[in-house]
Amino acid sequence: MPFVAQQMVNALQLGSIYALIALGYTLVYGVLRLINFAHGDIFMVGAFFSFFAAAVLGLPFLPTLLASMAATALLGVMIERLAYRPLRHAPRVSAVITALGVGLFLEHFTLASVGAQPRLMPPLIASAVYQAGPVRVTTVQLVIFLVALLLMLILDRFVNRTLTGMAMRAVSWDKSVVPLMGISVDRIIALTFAIGSGLAAAGGLLYATAYPVIEPYMGVLVGWKAFVAAVVGGIGVIRGAMLGAFVLGGAEVLVAAFLPSTYRDFIAFGLLLLLLIFRPQGILGRREVQKV
Amino acid sequence: MALLELQGVSRRFGGLQAVADLTLQVPEGELTALIGPNGAGKTTVFNLITGVYRPTGGRILFDGQDLVGLPPAAIVQRGIARTFQSIRLFKGLTALENVRIAHFARVTYGPGAWLSRGRPFREEEEAILAASYQWLERFGLARYALEPAGSLPYGDQRRLEIARAMATRPRLLLLDEPAAGMNPAEVEALMELIRWLQASFQVTIFLIEHQMRMVMGLCQVVHVLDFGRLIASGTPDEVRRHPRVLEAYLGQGAGGS
Numbered sequence: 365m366p367f368v369a370q371q372m373v374n375a376l377q378l379g380s381i382y383a384l385i386a387l388g389y390t391l392v393y394g395v396l397r398l399i400n401f402a403h404g405d406i407f408m409v410g411a412f413f414s415f416f417a418a419a420v421l422g423l424p425f426l427p428t429l430l431a432s433m434a435a436t437a438l439l440g441v442m443i444e445r446l447a448y449r450p451l452r453h454a455p456r457v458s459a460v461i462t463a464l465g466v467g468l469f470l471e472h473f474t475l476a477s478v479g480a481q482p483r484l485m486p487p488l489i490a491s492a493v494y495q496a497g498p499v500r501v502t503t504v505q506l507v508i509f510l511v512a513l514l515l516m517l518i519l520d521r522f523v524n525r526t527l528t529g530m531a532m533r534a535v536s537w538d539k540s541v542v543p544l545m546g547i548s549v550d551r552i553i554a555l556t557f558a559i560g561s562g563l564a565a566a567g568g569l570l571y572a573t574a575y576p577v578i579e580p581y582m583g584v585l586v587g588w589k590a591f592v593a594a595v596v597g598g599i600g601v602i603r604g605a606m607l608g609a610f611v612l613g614g615a616e617v618l619v620a621a622f623l624p625s626t627y628r629d630f631i632a633f634g635l636l637l638l639l640l641i642f643r644p645q646g647i648l649g650r651r652e653v654q655k656v
Numbered sequence: 657m658a659l660l661e662l663q664g665v666s667r668r669f670g671g672l673q674a675v676a677d678l679t680l681q682v683p684e685g686e687l688t689a690l691i692g693p694n695g696a697g698k699t700t701v702f703n704l705i706t707g708v709y710r711p712t713g714g715r716i717l718f719d720g721q722d723l724v725g726l727p728p729a730a731i732v733q734r735g736i737a738r739t740f741q742s743i744r745l746f747k748g749l750t751a752l753e754n755v756r757i758a759h760f761a762r763v764t765y766g767p768g769a770w771l772s773r774g775r776p777f778r779e780e781e782e783a784i785l786a787a788s789y790q791w792l793e794r795f796g797l798a799r800y801a802l803e804p805a806g807s808l809p810y811g812d813q814r815r816l817e818i819a820r821a822m823a824t825r826p827r828l829l830l831l832d833e834p835a836a837g838m839n840p841a842e843v844e845a846l847m848e849l850i851r852w853l854q855a856s857f858q859v860t861i862f863l864i865e866h867q868m869r870m871v872m873g874l875c876q877v878v879h880v881l882d883f884g885r886l887i888a889s890g891t892p893d894e895v896r897r898h899p900r901v902l903e904a905y906l907g908q909g910a911g912g913s
Contacts, residue, residue, distance in 0.1 A: 526781075527784070528760075531757060533749060534749060537747060537749065538744055540708075541746070543732065544824075545729075545758050545760050546732040546733045650748070
């Protein structure tokens, strides 16, 4: 039992990071019906921004978090403005290919400008271990969980309680009517990219805090996993992305705990495929009713 | 005084002249109708006024200012709201949220206000919430406030769409076939509602309608469109007897219905 409880703590840590990234996929999908395949690489750039803020500028944790979120949000808005907006009315496959291209661009721009050599993230959080009953929790784990939880609560309230959040949800229901409420769809979409990218940067910093080696390709696998988490939870549904991330984190940690760790991704993804066969719209997803 | 004035407005889609050299006026404070057979270009006219399409020629003056080239959101902010022939609510949002979101155009606090949660922000949000409830009450929809808009009965969805349009505080309300799919009793109630709106909120109404009964009962002036051209204008009685209108509607029995 203590062993399982300990694994749950690890699952929460991993799930928190996946959740922050998965939210970006689901938010952008909600307003644009586009899978932003560059999002994993936006997460990677966010990790590098955090690295520069911490290692080069010597900022402490909170300023690093805010600076990295702001810079990455700006990057997300620029990507939308330069790469996706011109294709808003193009066939969807063009936008998907552009997204893949933006991802490759970010990876190789980072590679060319900072080099392939992995960087070591300086420790920003004094490490200590707390014993809570049978479970050991590190300060790093606590910070990751609390920061992720706080950001998710803010996002959830923003989207559900404010007019701007309402406008984001309205765009996902009927984009063409939103301007008739006096709302600029372009601004809502730009805001969505800013929020999604900012959350990915937070995920990047938290990831680098837990696993302090960062390199230009780190966003590929993590990005795919967060994407899967968003789909499992129900793409386009914000609470679904959070739930899917913790389901995926839990599956990974439990498989790794009881089986050889090489089985981890294989079994975790197998389970998720199975889930999607029986519930293709995801755990909290809504079925798209296609009008004929 | 004309609140809305179309001067030689045209719109071409490829080889199709959807609207041709259309000139008409919608006088302030009155109920004006736009009628015509299916495919005459009526909804295109609404799309031109609201900025969904840009005219290929002509000017659209609202309160003396040209609207051509403005994005739809800016036109709403000038005071033009509309409804759709096929109901276009945000179906997954609650009825209350559908009305709340319509206040977006008039919000005065900045985008960062939510994070600081200052007093102007809270006061304005509370005012919007209260105003939204009030709109639902006026339209007899208060009991649905927290229901998803898509789950309302058909007639109530139509009323909610009008309530949402009114919540943007328009000076001109464009109604695109508001009586479509309604039975005679519902049409009667809708006419009552439109008269009440016009009297209570001094809103000018321009409506597209197929049901002649409704047009005849409500409107002071009727414009008739056929193949994108204005073929007649006048009082309902004049228009009904106009030879070109009879010709356009021939076989549709519009003269009698």
